[in-house]
Amino acid sequence: MTRNLDEQFEAAELDALFAEAAAEVPVPSDALTARILADAQSQLPQAAPQSNIAEPFWASLFQGLGGWPAISGLAAATVAGVYIGVAPTAALEAITTNVLGSSIVVDVAPDFDYFALEG
16 A cells, blocks of 8 residues: 555656756857757768869660669660570570471562672
8 A cells, every 4th residue: 555655656746847947948058059050050961172174975875774784784684685696595496496487588689689690
């Protein structure tokens, strides 16, 4: 019973202390406010000086594509595509034949070679 009574007094004292602390709102002095604002102003990023040198075309292209990591990915995909196009695997040829059918070569201009022979 004593313990509950002590806890009630402590809670009442804490409530009174918190109410007193909430009633007093500290206001910083004008000098402190001026120092804080000056420090904040000094931490703002400064504008870089503008240069008159034109950026090369390749640099702007690389930057637009995403930099060297993106360029290296595009180069790897290009090399892989060329390799697959030049030397396709048997499985790829089978899939292409199933999807597109067999290829037939048609000579569009059969007599064109004779025109080249005339002098």
